Amino acid sequence: MKVGVLSVQGAVSEHLDHLRLCSTEAVAVKDAQSLDEVSGLILPGGESTTIGKLIDIFGLADSIRQRTENGSLALFGTCAGMVLLANEITDGISNQPKLGLMDIVVKRNAFGRQRESFETELDFKTFKEPLTAVFIRAPIILNTGSGVEVLAHLPEGTVAARQGNLLATSFHPELTSDLRVHQFFVEMCREIG
Numbered sequence: 265m266k267v268g269v270l271s272v273q274g275a276v277s278e279h280l281d282h283l284r285l286c287s288t289e290a291v292a293v294k295d296a297q298s299l300d301e302v303s304g305l306i307l308p309g310g311e312s313t314t315i316g317k318l319i320d321i322f323g324l325a326d327s328i329r330q331r332t333e334n335g336s337l338a339l340f341g342t343c344a345g346m347v348l349l350a351n352e353i354t355d356g357i358s359n360q361p362k363l364g365l366m367d368i369v370v371k372r373n374a375f376g377r378q379r380e381s382f383e384t385e386l387d388f389k390t391f392k393e394p395l396t397a398v399f400i401r402a403p404i405i406l407n408t409g410s411g412v413e414v415l416a417h418l419p420e421g422t423v424a425a426r427q428g429n430l431l432a433t434s435f436h437p438e439l440t441s442d443l444r445v446h447q448f449f450v451e452m453c454r455e456i457g
Contacts, residue, residue: 266303268292268305268318270307270315271445279437303454313356316348317346329363339430343402343434351364351366354443365430366412368405368425370403370406381400382397383399386418396442397423402434405425431452448454
């Protein structure tokens with residue numbers, strides 16, 4: 265089984281390293297051919313508008329949507345990746361690029377600018393011990409649909425959620441040594457095959 269990291273912009277190498285540490289074959293995905301090889305795909309943090317435009321330019325958006333909707337691809341969006349997954353973005357630009365696959369309403373940069381970035385201990389629903397979560401210009405989930413499971417939240421709102429083969433986090437699990445979130449996603453990919 266191979267798990268990919270969308271490699272058009274953003275925190276790519278850190279995700280690839282974490283996947284490898286989870287004993288998973290990790291692939292940088294830049295084109296349709298490499299996308300076809302993976303059971304799961306991480307949409308990394310970065311700039312959501314830029315990433316959204318680039319996946320359209322590289323002709324990946326439709327294939328990602330199709331494979332996710334037919335259940336042959338698991339998707340994990342971190343930070344900007346979570347914004348791309350959302351059905352609705354409250355503060356996006358006109359014609360904000362998005363995949364629109366997850367039944368969530370997201371606010372971009374919900375915690376402020378870069379200087380308001382922070383780390384906190386976070387309870388994650390399926391883990392026995394809290395994890396350290398790194399928030400950098402992070403979005404937040406304001407509302408979730410009935411099929412969305414909330415996995416972690418802060419007083420400001422939901423910061424991790426799952427909907428079937430979709431996983432989204434506001435924070436950057438690739439920026440700590442804790443592999444549990446990546447391992448959780450790898451298990452989701454195994455369910456697909």
